[in-house]
Amino acid sequence: MAVTRIFWVFAAGGLGSVLRYAIAVWSADRFGTAFPYGTLFVNISGCFLIAFAVQWAAASWWDAEWHVAVTAGLLGGFTTYSAFNEQTIQLIQSGAAGAAAMNVAVTLIGGLAAGWLGLVVARQLIG
Numbered sequence: 001m002a003v004t005r006i007f008w009v010f011a012a013g014g015l016g017s018v019l020r021y022a023i024a025v026w027s028a029d030r031f032g033t034a035f036p037y038g039t040l041f042v043n044i045s046g047c048f049l050i051a052f053a054v055q056w057a058a059a060s061w062w063d064a065e066w067h068v069a070v071t072a073g074l075l076g077g078f079t080t081y082s083a084f085n086e087q088t089i090q091l092i093q094s095g096a097a098g099a100a101a102m103n104v105a106v107t108l109i110g111g112l113a114a115g116w117l118g119l120v121v122a123r124q125l126i127g
Contacts, residue, residue, distance in 0.1 A: 008069035009076075016077025024083075035099055036087035039080060040107060046079030047111040051118030059126045 020042050027038035050071055057067045084107060091100035 012073030013077035055122035
């Protein structure tokens with residue numbers, strides 16, 4: 001593994017994590033904390049973005065360092081299964097089983113739909 005590639009994954013991952021945190025804080029201030037809207041947003045938008053990025057990379061000039069920095073670094077730091085898991089468990093423990101089930105369903109179905117949409121949009125824009 002090249003040191004340059006590791007550096008770019010590290011740097012991009014930090015940026016993705018900061019973006020995720022900023023969205024989580026903003027959504028909690030805007031919509032409250034009864035439902036994990038920020039995590040839902042980053043996971044679904046991350047599914048769209050990673051599918052878009054992979055398609056774009058396949059159809060353009062992206063080299064290996066750029067590809068891994070965007071997918072594993074930036075988008076890997078941006079999306080978060082661990083926060084999704086923790087917040088869903090918290091909903092269950094607080095007696096909000098319906099909201100927990102909704103979080104699981106919307107994340108799963110929304111993520112798959114967003115990934116497919118990212119692929120389709122990238123193919124339309126890039127070819």
